[in-house]
Amino acid sequence: xxxxxxxxxxxxxxxxxxxxxxxxxxxxxxxxxKSYILEMFPYPSGRIHVGHGxxxxxxxxxxxxxxxxxxxxxxPMGWDAFGMPAENAAIERKVHPGEWTRANIATMREQxxxxxxxxxxxxxxxxxxxxxxxxxxxxxxxxxxxGLVYRKESExxxxxxxxxxLANEQVIDGRGWRSGAPVExxxxxxxxxxxxxxxxxxxxxxxxxxxWPEKVRLMQxxxxxxxxxxxxxxxxxxxxxGMESFEVFTTRPDTIFGxxxxxxxxxxxxxxxxxxxxxxAAAFIAECKRGGTTAAELETAEKLGFDTGLKVxxxxxxxxxxxxxxxxxxxxxxxxxxxxxxxxxxxxxFEFAGKYGLPIRRVVAASDEDANKPxxxxxxxxxxxxxxxxxxxGMDVEAAKAAVIARAEAEGWGEGTTVWRLRDWGVSRQRYxxxxxxxxxxxxxxxxxxxxxxxPVVLPxxxxxxxxxxxxxxxxxxxxxxxxxxxxxAVRETDTLDTFVDSSWYFIRFAxxxxxxxxxxxxxxxxxxxxxxxxxxxxxxxxxxxxRFWTRALQHIGMLDMAEPFQGLFTQGMVTHxxxxxxxxxxxxxxxxxxxxxxxxxxxxxxxxxxxxxxxNVIPPEPIVAQYGADALRWFLLSxxxxxxxxxxxxxxxxGAWRFVQRLWRLASADEAGEGEHAGEDRALDxxxxxxxxxxxxxxxxxAFNKAVANIYELANAIEKAPASASRRxxxxxxxxxxxxxxxHVAEEAWAATGRNxxxxxxxxxxxxxxxxxxxxxxxxxxxxxxxxxxxxxxxGAPKEDLEAMALSNEAVQRILAGAAPKKVIVVxxxxxxxxx
RNA sequence: GCCCCUGUGGCGGAAUUGGUAGACGCGCUCGACUCAAAAUCGAGUUCCGCAAGGAGUGCCCGUUCGAGUCGGGCCAGGGGCACCA
Numbered sequence: 001x002x003x004x005x006x007x008x009x010x011x012x013x014x015x016x017x018x019x020x021x022x023x024x025x026x027x028x029x030x031x032x033x034k035s036y037i038l039e040m041f042p043y044p045s046g047r048i049h050v051g052h053g054x055x056x057x058x059x060x061x062x063x064x065x066x067x068x069x070x071x072x073x074x075x076p077m078g079w080d081a082f083g084m085p086a087e088n089a090a091i092e093r094k095v096h097p098g099e100w101t102r103a104n105i106a107t108m109r110e111q112x113x114x115x116x117x118x119x120x121x122x123x124x125x126x127x128x129x130x131x132x133x134x135x136x137x138x139x140x141x142x143x144x145x146x147g148l149v150y151r152k153e154s155e156x157x158x159x160x161x162x163x164x165x166l167a168n169e170q171v172i173d174g175r176g177w178r179s180g181a182p183v184e185x186x187x188x189x190x191x192x193x194x195x196x197x198x199x200x201x202x203x204x205x206x207x208x209x210x211x212w213p214e215k216v217r218l219m220q221x222x223x224x225x226x227x228x229x230x231x232x233x234x235x236x237x238x239x240x241x242g243m244e245s246f247e248v249f250t251t252r253p254d255t256i257f258g259x260x261x262x263x264x265x266x267x268x269x270x271x272x273x274x275x276x277x278x279x280x281a282a283a284f285i286a287e288c289k290r291g292g293t294t295a296a297e298l299e300t301a302e303k304l305g306f307d308t309g310l311k312v313x314x315x316x317x318x319x320x321x322x323x324x325x326x327x328x329x330x331x332x333x334x335x336x337x338x339x340x341x342x343x344x345x346x347x348x349x350f351e352f353a354g355k356y357g358l359p360i361r362r363v364v365a366a367s368d369e370d371a372n373k374p375x376x377x378x379x380x381x382x383x384x385x386x387x388x389x390x391x392x393x394g395m396d397v398e399a400a401k402a403a404v405i406a407r408a409e410a411e412g413w414g415e416g417t418t419v420w421r422l423r424d425w426g427v428s429r430q431r432y433x434x435x436x437x438x439x440x441x442x443x444x445x446x447x448x449x450x451x452x453x454x455x456p457v458v459l460p461x462x463x464x465x466x467x468x469x470x471x472x473x474x475x476x477x478x479x480x481x482x483x484x485x486x487x488x489x490a491v492r493e494t495d496t497l498d499t500f501v502d503s504s505w506y507f508i509r510f511a512x513x514x515x516x517x518x519x520x521x522x523x524x525x526x527x528x529x530x531x532x533x534x535x536x537x538x539x540x541x542x543x544x545x546x547x548r549f550w551t552r553a554l555q556h557i558g559m560l561d562m563a564e565p566f567q568g569l570f571t572q573g574m575v576t577h578x579x580x581x582x583x584x585x586x587x588x589x590x591x592x593x594x595x596x597x598x599x600x601x602x603x604x605x606x607x608x609x610x611x612x613x614x615x616x617n618v619i620p621p622e623p624i625v626a627q628y629g630a631d632a633l634r635w636f637l638l639s640x641x642x643x644x645x646x647x648x649x650x651x652x653x654x655x656g657a658w659r660f661v662q663r664l665w666r667l668a669s670a671d672e673a674g675e676g677e678h679a680g681e682d683r684a685l686d687x688x689x690x691x692x693x694x695x696x697x698x699x700x701x702x703x704a705f706n707k708a709v710a711n712i713y714e715l716a717n718a719i720e721k722a723p724a725s726a727s728r729r730x731x732x733x734x735x736x737x738x739x740x741x742x743x744x745h746v747a748e749e750a751w752a753a754t755g756r757n758x759x760x761x762x763x764x765x766x767x768x769x770x771x772x773x774x775x776x777x778x779x780x781x782x783x784x785x786x787x788x789x790x791x792x793x794x795x796x797g798a799p800k801e802d803l804e805a806m807a808l809s810n811e812a813v814q815r816i817l818a819g820a821a822p823k824k825v826i827v828v829x830x831x832x833x834x835x836x837x
Numbered sequence: 838g839c840c841c842c843u844g845u846g847g848c849g850g851a852a853u854u855g856g857u858a859g860a861c862g863c864g865c866u867c868g869a870c871u872c873a874a875a876a877u878c879g880a881g882u883u884c885c886g887c888a889a890g891g892a893g894u895g896c897c898c899g900u901u902c903g904a905g906u907c908g909g910g911c912c913a914g915g916g917g918c919a920c921c922a
Contacts, residue, residue, distance in 0.1 A: 004876095218841060219917055227921075250922060263922095303920080329920040339922050347838080348920055421921055540917085640849045640862065648849075652863060659876090660862090666877090710851070710861035717861090781857040786903035788857050826902050832856055836902050 005665035007629020010749040015116050017748075023761055024063075024118040026074040028512075028523055035071040036527045037063040038507055040535030040543070043080045044104035044126075048111045049618040050649060051575035051611045054637040058572060058705065059534045060117045061638065064741035065700050067118070068765035074527050076510040077112065077119045079105050079126035082133075082434045082499045090433075091465045097433040098461070101128055114621055116630045116745055118761070123510050127502035128433070132509065134456025135518035136501065137438035139554070141449040144439075146557045148194045151447060154426055158186035163469040165430040185289065190428035191437060191495065195549045199224055199420045201563070202548055211568035213644075216540040223541050225421025227251050230405050231336060232414025234262055234312035237321055241273045241310065249335030249419055253408070254400030257389040258342040258363035260353060262312050263305065263325045267332035274308055274326070281306055281326065288328040303352040304328045315413045316390070327352065335419050343379065350379035363389045364397060425546065427498045432463060432471040434496030442483035442490035451484055457492065470494055503543055504550035507533075507565060521560060528560075529567045532703075537571040544569070570703050573646040575637070577617040579606035587616040608648055619649055631743035632658040638705040638742055660713075661746050664739060667719060667732055668750035682727035688718040689731045690772035696738050697768070705742070712739055734766045781832035782807050784816050800827040807833035 018024060039059040042052060056077075063075035079101075086097035093100070105126060112119075125132050143149050157166040159176035166176055166183060176183055195202075203224045206217045229251035236245055248262065264271045266288040275282035284306040305325035314320035322340070329348055330339055343353030343360040353360050362375050364384040371387035386392040392400045408414030428437070436457040438450040450457065460478045463471040472478060472494040483490035505518070511527035512519040535543075547565055554560040580593035583602040593603045611618040624633050636657035641647040692715040699708040715735055722728050733756070740747040740760045751760040775796055780803060782790040789812040794803060804825050807813055813835055824836040 215841065215916085222840065222918060225918090225921070229922080248922085252922080327920095329922090331921065334921045341922090346922065348922075419921080421918090537916085642850075645843095645850095650849095650863085653849085656863060662876090706850070707861085713861050779857075783857080783903075786856090786901090791857065824902065826856095828856055832903090834856080834902055 003666075003669070005629075005662055005746050005749065007631060007661070007745060008626070010745050011114075011116060011625070011630045014745050014748045015113065017759070018116075018118070018761065019121075021759075023759065024067075024073075024075065024120050025122055026076075026120045026527075027072055028526060030072045032070055032072040034074065034527055035063075035066040035532075036074045036507075036511070036530045037066065037532050038074075038076065038510070038530045038534070040533070040539060041078045041080050041503070041506060042108065043083060043085075044101055044108055045085055046104050046107070046613075047620060048108050049575075049611050049620055050624065050633065050637065051618075053115055053621055053633065054575050054643075054647065055534060055536070055572055056112065056117055057115060057634045057637050058570070058643055058703065059532070060115075060119075060634075061700065061705060061741040062532055062703070063118050064744060064761065065765065067761065068737070068740065068763060070764070073118075074511065075117075075119055076123040077117070077121065078124050078506060078510065079108075079128075080499065080503050080506070081105065081126035081128035082496075082502055084431065084433070086433045087431060087465070094465075096461070096463075098128060098459075101126070101433075111621055114625045114630060115634065118744070123513065125509065125513070127435075127499070127506065130456045130458050131515070132506075133435040133502070134458075135509070136435050136497070136505070137450070137455045137457060138452050139505065139518050139559075140497070140501075141438055141452065141455075142557055142559070143193065143553055144449045146553075148197065148553055148556070150192055150194065150424075151189055152192060153187045154190045154192075155185045156188050156190075156430075158184045160184055161468070188428075188430070190426055191439075191493075192424040192426050193549070193553075195425045195546070196420060196422055198549055198552050199226070199422050201552060202422075202545065205548065205552075205564055209564065209566075209569070212566075213569065213571055216537070216544065216569060216571060219540045220545055223422065223545065227419050227421070229253065229417060229419065230401075230408060230414055231417045232315055232408055234315070234322075234324075234338075234340070236324075237311045237313050239310075241270055241277075241308075243270055243273070245312075246270055246338050247336040248338045248340050249417070250340060252342065252345065252397075252401070253404040253414075254386060254389075254392065254395075254397050255342040255345050255363050256314075256316060256340075256404055257392065258344045258361045259314065259322060259340045260343055260358045260361060261323050261325055261341040261349075261356075263327035263330050263339050263341055263352070264308075265330040265332040265337040266326055266328060268326070268330075268337045270338075271308075271326045274310075281308065284326060288326075303348060303355060305352060305356055307356070315408070315411075323358075325352075325356070333423065334421070344375040345379055345381055347379040347381065350375070361388060363387060363392075368394070425498075425500075425549070427501055428495040429498055430470045430473075430494075431496050432459070432465075434499060435502060436472070437493040437495050437497055439493040440481055440483055440490045441493060442486060442488060444488055445483055445485040445490075447493075448483060448485050448490070454484060472496070500542060500546045501550075504546045505554075507547070508551075508554075508560070518559075525561060528562060529565050532568040532570065533566040534570045534572060536574070540571065570643070572643050573641065574610045575619075575647050575649055576608045577611050577619060577649040578608050579615045579617045580604065581606050587614065589616045592616075610646075611649070624654060628654055628658040629661065629745065631661050631746045635660060635709070635743055639709040640706060642706050643703055660716075661743060663716065664735075664743065664746055665750060667716060668736060668754055680725045680727075682722055682725040685718060685722045685725070685727045685731055687772050687775065688715060689727075689734055690768045693734065693738065693766045694768040694773055697765070700741070708742070712742075736760060737763050737766050778830045780806070780830075782810050782813060783832055783834040784813055785837055786834055789813060789816065796830060798829070800829060803827050803829070803833050807835055 037059050039055050063073050067073045081101050086101045089095060089100045090097045127133060159166050159179050159181055161179035161181040162176060175181060203226055206220055209217060229249055230253040231247055231249050233245045233247055266285040271285060275285050305327045308324045308326060310324040311321040312324055314322060341349040341352060343349040343358060344362050345364055360375050363386060365371050365387045366384050383397055386395045386400045392403060395403060405416040436459060438455060438457050440448050440450060442448055460475050465471060467474060479492040479494055481490055481492055507530055508519050508524050512523035514520050551565040552563050555563055580588040581604045582588055582596060596603050609615055632654060636654045692711050695711045696708050719728060719731050736747050736750055737760060747760045777793050778796050779791050780794050781788055782792060790810055792806055804827050817837055822835045822837055826834040
C-alpha cells in the first residue's frame with residue numbers, strides 16, 4: 001500500500017468503475033424499498049463553482065448512505081435550461097441560445113463529474129430538449145381542457161425601444177436595463193394557471209409537511225395570505241355613474257360604524273366610468289399610474305384621493321351617507337378593488353382622513369370608559385371592546401365581527417368571505433428561449449389547444465435577435481398554421497411558458513420517462529414523493545409553491561395520485577468567499593489582488609460574500625480537485641459549518657480536509673501493515689466505535705453533516721491512540737464504511753488496497769450494537785448549590801444512596817459545608833449530585 | 838410597518854426532556870523527529886490569577902436545587918412580506 005493517497009489516480013479510477021458498473025443506476029423494478037434524493041437542478045449559466053458543489057455533495061452523502069442501507073436510490077441530474085441569460089448571450093455574443101446552453105451543459109457536466117457524485121446519469125435531460133418540453137405542452141393542454149388555464153389582460157413592463165417585455169429585475173429606476181428608455185405599463189392578453197383554485201389546499205397541505213423547515217412553511221403561508229372578512233354592497237345614492245352599487249371587502253366588519261368614507265381603486269370600473277365624463281378624475285387616475293412601484297417610493301408615497309362627488313348609503317343606516325373617493329392606495333387586484341375607510345382603526349385611512357378633513361371616529365376602545373377618548377397620532381388597529389357602535393357596543397372585536405356578518409347575511413346586503421393574497425400564476429413570457437405555448441389562435445374558433453399528435457411545437461432554429469421584439473412573433477413562417485379545429489388560417493401563440501413551469505414537474509420526469517407521454521403513472525408513483533429535496537432558500541416560495549400546485553393539478557386531472565411532491569425539504573446555506581476591490585472600486589480576483597498589492601497599489605479587502613462571477617470571488621472545482629482531490633473538497637464542504645448556514649471558503653479549510661483524507665489513508669495502511677497483533681478485545685474502542693455508528697447514522701439522517709464529520713474525527717482519534725487488537729482492525733474497517741458516503745474515493749481505494757471484496761459503495765452500512773452503546777462507568781458531577789466542585793466516577797446505574805454518600809464524603813463538598821448539614825441533596829442517577837448548603 | 842430567525846473562545850461551531858459549557862476542526866504556543874524545511878507525532882490553548890479561587894453563552898430581570906436551554910423586557914445582526922383593507 002502506498003504511503004500516500006494519490007487522488008489524481010484514485011478519483012478517475014473509481015469514477016470509471018462506478019460508471020462502467022452502472023453502480024448508481026436506479027432500477028424501477030427491484031425488491032428494495034425506494035429512496036428518492038434530489039437536489040434542485042441547475043441552470044446552465046456557464047460554469048459551476050464550489051458553492052454549487054456543496055448542494056450536490058450533501059445530496060450525494062444521503063444517496064450513498066441510503067444505498068448502503070439497502071435502499072434502491074434514485075438520484076438524478078438534469079438541467080433547467082430555458083431562460084433569459086441564454087437570450088442575453090445570443091444578443092451580446094451572436095450565438096444561438098441553444099448552442100450557448102448546450103455548451104454550458106457540457107462544461108458543467110464534466111465539472112460535476114469531477115466530484116464523483118453517485119448520480120444516475122442515464123436519466124439526464126435538459127428542459128430545452130423537445131422530448132421534455134413537448135410533454136410539458138401535452139400537460140398544459142390537459143390542464144387547459146380541465147379548465148385550469150385561462151387568458152386575461154394583464155399589465156407588463158414594456159420597453160418601447162427594444163419593443164420587448166421586461167421582467168421586474170430588468171427595470172432599473174423605471175428604465176429598461178438595456179435601452180435606458182422609460183418603461184411603460186402596457187396591457188397584454190396573457191395565459192394564467194388557476195393556482196388560486198388550490199389556495200386552501202396548498203395552505204392546509206403545509207401542516208402535513210413536517211419534514212420541511214418551519215421557515216419555508218411560514219413564508220408560503222404568508223404568501224398564500226388567507227384573510228377572513230366580509231364583503232358587502234354600498235348602494236349609490238343620487239346620480240348613478242352607470243352602476244347602482246359596488247362591493248367592498250374588509251377584514252374588520254366590526255368597525256362598520258367607524259366608517260367615514262368609501263374609496264375606489266384608480267382601476268375600478270366605476271372610477272374609469274367617472275373618468276370618461278370628468279377630465280379632472282381622468283387626470284387624477286393618470287397621476288396615480290405614474291408613481292413608481294418600488295418599496296421606497298410606496299413607503300413615502302402620500303395618500304392621495306379624488307372626491308367623486310358620489311355618496312353611498314351606510315348599510316346599517318339609510319340616513320347615513322358617505323363620500324366616495326378614488327384613492328391611490330387602493331389596489332384593484334386585492335379584495336374587490338374598493339374599501340370603506342375607518343380612520344380610527346386603520347393607519348392608511350387615518351392618514352387619508354387627516355389630509356381630507358374626514359371624521360375620525362372611535363369604535364374600539366380599551367374599555368367602555370375610553371369611549372369618548374379621541375384617536376390621536378395614529379390609528380388603533382388593536383383589540384378592545386366596541387363603543388359608539390349601536391347594537392355592537394360592549395362586544396369584543398371577534399364577537400362584533402360575527403354579529404355584523406350574521407346581520408349582513410340575514411338582511412342580504414353582505415356575506416362573510418375569505419380573500420387570498422395569492423394571485424393566479426401568469427405563465428406567458430414574450431420570449432424566444434422557452435417552451436412554446438401549444439395554442440393556436442383562429443379567427444373563427446378562438447384559442448384552440450393543439451391536439452397531442454401535433455406536439456411538440458418545436459422552437460424554430462433560424463431566428464433573428466438583431467431586430468427588437470420577440471423573435472417568434474417576427475419569424476416569417478413559424479407562427480402561421482392551419483386551425484386544428486376548422487382548418488382555416490390561424491396563428492400560433494408566440495408567447496412561451498415561464499421557466500418555473502419547466503421546473504414544476506421535472507422531478508416526475510426523472511422518475512419515469514416514456515417517449516410517448518409525460519410519465520407513466522405507476523412508475524412515477526413508485527418513486528415519488530421525493531424523500532429529500534435539497535436546494536437554496538431563494539426558491540422557498542415560487543418554485544416550491546408552483547411544484548406543489550402542479551402536482552395537485554395533476555392529481556385533480558387523475559394523472560397522479562398524490563398531493564405533495566416533496567416529503568423532506570432542506571434549504572442549504574451558501575458558500576462565501578472574501579472579495580477584493582481596487583482603489584477604483586473594481587472587483588479583483590484573489591491573484592489580481594496579490595499582484596496589485598505587490599505593485600504597491602491600494603487593495604481593499606471587501607466583505608465575505610456569496611460566490612458570484614461579478615464579484616470575482618468564485619472558486620471553480622477544477623484546480624481544487626487537481627491539487628487536493630475530490631474527497632478533500634467534499635470533506636471540506638461538509639465539515640465546519642452546519643449545512644443550513646453559510647460556509648466560508650478558506651485555503652486553511654481545504655488544507656485541513658486534505659490532511660484528514662491522508663490521515664484516513666494512513667490509518668488504513670497501518671492496519672494493513674499488521675503492526676503488532678490483530679488479536680484481543682478492546683472494549684473501550686468497541687464502545688467508541690458503536691457509539692460513533694449510532695451517532696453518525698442519526699446525524700446523516702438529520703443532514704447534520706458537520707456533526708457526522710466530528711463523529712469521525714473522534715473515532716479516528718480513538719483508533720490512533722488504541723493499541724493493535726482485533727477490535728482495532730474492525731474499527732478501521734468500519735470507519736471506512738462510515739466515511740464512504742462522504743469521501744468515497746479514498747474509501748474505495750483503501751477498501752481495495754486492504755484486500756476487501758467488492759465495492760465499498762455496495763457494502764452494507766454498519767449497525768450499532770445496543771449493548772455496546774452503554775458505558776459501564778459514568779462520571780458524576782459533584783455540585784454544591786448548582787456549582788460544579790468536583791467529578792467522580794461511579795458504576796453505571798449506581799443507587800441514589802451510594803451517589804449521595806459519595807458526594808457528601810467528597811473533600812471539596814466537606815470543605816464548603818464546613819461541618820454544617822446540607823439542606824437538601826438532589827441526585828440525578830448517572831449524572832450528578834447537587835448538595836444544597 | 839408586519840412576520841420570522843440568529844447571537845456561545847482568536848475563528849467555524851458542539852452541548853437528550855433544564856443537569857459537568859466550549860465536543861470536533863481551524864489557528865496559535867511549546868516540544869520531538871530533521872543539517873534544515875515540509876509532512877508527521879506529543880503537550881497545551883474560554884478569560885482573570887503564580888496558585889487557591891473567581892468570572893463566563895448579546896444585555897437586564899424572573900422561575901428553579903440547578904438556565905446556553907424555560908418566561909418577561911431590551912439591544913444587535915440577518916431573512917421574508919409589504920399601501921393586501
